[in-house]
Amino acid sequence: MSAGKRRDRPQETDRIVYDLTGIEHQYDTLLKELPGTEVRFALKACPVDEVLHCLAERGAGFDTASPAEIRQALDAGARPDRVHYGNTVKSDHDIAEAHRLGVRTFATDSLEDVAAIAAHAPGARVFCRLATSGQGALWGLDRKFGCGPGDAVRIMAAARAAGLVPAGLSVHVGSQQMTGEAWQQALDTLAGTLLALARQGIVPDHVNLGGGLPALGYLDRRGIPLEPPLDKMFAVLREGMERLNGLAAAPLRFLLEPGRHLVADHGTIRAHVVRLTERTGPDGGLTRWLYLSVGKFNGLYEMDQVTHPLVFPGRESEEHVPAVVAGPTCDSDDAYGGGRHPVPVPRTLASGDPVWIRSAGAYAPSYTTQGFNGIRPLPCVCVRGPEGLH
Numbered sequence: 455m456s457a458g459k460r461r462d463r464p465q466e467t468d469r470i471v472y473d474l475t476g477i478e479h480q481y482d483t484l485l486k487e488l489p490g491t492e493v494r495f496a497l498k499a500c501p502v503d504e505v506l507h508c509l510a511e512r513g514a515g516f517d518t519a520s521p522a523e524i525r526q527a528l529d530a531g532a533r534p535d536r537v538h539y540g541n542t543v544k545s546d547h548d549i550a551e552a553h554r555l556g557v558r559t560f561a562t563d564s565l566e567d568v569a570a571i572a573a574h575a576p577g578a579r580v581f582c583r584l585a586t587s588g589q590g591a592l593w594g595l596d597r598k599f600g601c602g603p604g605d606a607v608r609i610m611a612a613a614r615a616a617g618l619v620p621a622g623l624s625v626h627v628g629s630q631q632m633t634g635e636a637w638q639q640a641l642d643t644l645a646g647t648l649l650a651l652a653r654q655g656i657v658p659d660h661v662n663l664g665g666g667l668p669a670l671g672y673l674d675r676r677g678i679p680l681e682p683p684l685d686k687m688f689a690v691l692r693e694g695m696e697r698l699n700g701l702a703a704a705p706l707r708f709l710l711e712p713g714r715h716l717v718a719d720h721g722t723i724r725a726h727v728v729r730l731t732e733r734t735g736p737d738g739g740l741t742r743w744l745y746l747s748v749g750k751f752n753g754l755y756e757m758d759q760v761t762h763p764l765v766f767p768g769r770e771s772e773e774h775v776p777a778v779v780a781g782p783t784c785d786s787d788d789a790y791g792g793g794r795h796p797v798p799v800p801r802t803l804a805s806g807d808p809v810w811i812r813s814a815g816a817y818a819p820s821y822t823t824q825g826f827n828g829i830r831p832l833p834c835v836c837v838r839g840p841e842g843l844h
C-alpha cells in the first residue's frame with residue numbers, strides 16, 4: 455500500500471454512529487415522565503431512515519417542515535394521521551402537496567397562511583403557534599415564528615370561518631432550553647389564549663408543547679457539563695398540562711415535538727486528528743490548536759454554542775495539554791467556542807489518531823455542507839447498544 459493511501463484512509467472511516475437502543479429508551483423514558491402525551495419527532499433533528507423507522511414502530515409521529523420530509527416520514531412507516539406540517543412557512547404548492555400526501559394538520563401563525571391552507575388543504579386542522587421569548591434557550595427561535603394571544607384569536611376565528619378546524623395551539627420554547635421557567639411562561643400564555651378562544655366559542659382539542667427539551671451531554675466552553683434541570687422541566691410540564699385540562703371546556707390531548715432530546719446523546723461522531731500544532735498568537739503567547747477531520751461544515755454546525763465532549767480512545771491516562779479545537783476547513787468560524795476556549799487534549803496526538811465526538815447526534819446529518827473544501831456529508835451508521843458507538 456502506498457504512503458498516500460495510508461494517509462487518506464482515516465478520513466474515509468469518519469462517520470456518525472447512532473445507537474438505536476438508546477434512542478428507543480430515551481423515547482420510552484420521555485413518555486413515562488410525561489404520561490398522556492404523544493410524540494411527533496421533529497424530523498429535521500435526525501433525518502436518518504433507520505432512526506425514523508425505529509420511532510415510527512414505537513408509535514411516534516413526525517413534525518415535518520416540507521413535502522420532502524413528509525415523504526421521508528411516510529416511507530419510514532409513519533401513519534399519515536401522525537404526521538403534521540409544523541412549519542409556519544410554506545408555499546401554496548407545499549400545502550397542496552402535503553394535502554395530497556395525506557397530511558391534514560398544519561401549523562400556522564398568520565392570516566395569509568390560513569387563507570392558503572383553506573384554499574389548498576380544505577377542511578384541514580390548524581394549530582396556531584404562539585410566540586415565546588426564547589429566553590433560557592441556546593437557540594431562541596423567537597421573532598421568526600408565532601403570534602401573540604390576540605392575533606391567535608383572530609387567526610383561529612378566520613380558520614373557522616374558512617372551513618378549517620381550529621384544532622390546537624402550539625409553542626416552542628427554544629432549542630436546548632435550560633430552564634423550567636420558559637415552559638412555565640409558555641403554559642401561562644397557552645392558558646390565557648385558551649380562555650380568550652373560549653370566549654369566541656373556539657374550543658381546541660390539542661395543545662402542542664413543541665420541542666426544546668435539552669440534550670444532557672453537552673459541555674460549556676470551559677468543558678463543564680451544562681446539566682439542564684430536566685426533572686424540574688418535567689414537573690412544570692406535568693403540572694401545566696393538568697392546569698390547562700382544568701380550564702378547558704373539553705379534554706385536551708397533548709403533543710410533544712422533541713428533536714434534540716431524543717437523539718443528541720445517542721449519536722457519536724467518529725473522526726480523526728488532522729494535526730496538533732503550536733503557534734504564536736497575536737498577543738505573543740503560544741497557543742496549541744487541535745485540528746480535527748470533522749467540524750462546523752460536516753457534523754458540528756452547533757460548535758459555537760455547545761462543546762461536544764471529546765474522547766481520545768486509550769489515551770485517558772496520558773499527559774493532557776490545553777488546545778483550541780477546530781475543524782478542517784479554511785473557515786475561521788470552524789472552531790469550538792469561536793476558537794477562544796482551549797480544552798485538555800493528549801499532548802502526543804498525531805495525524806490520523808482517532809477521536810470520538812460525543813453527544814453529536816442532533817442536527818449533525820441535516821446541518822452539513824456538500825462540497826465545501828471538498829467535504830462530503832458523513833455517512834450514518836446505526837447500531838444497537840452504546841458499545842457500538844466506539
Ligand SMILES: *Cc1c(COP(=O)(O)O)cnc(C)c1O
Binds near residue numbers: 713
Ligand atoms: C426544530 C423544531 C422542533 C425540535 O426542536 P428541538 O429543540 O430539537 O427539540 C420542534 N418543533 C418545531 C416546529 C421545530 O421547528
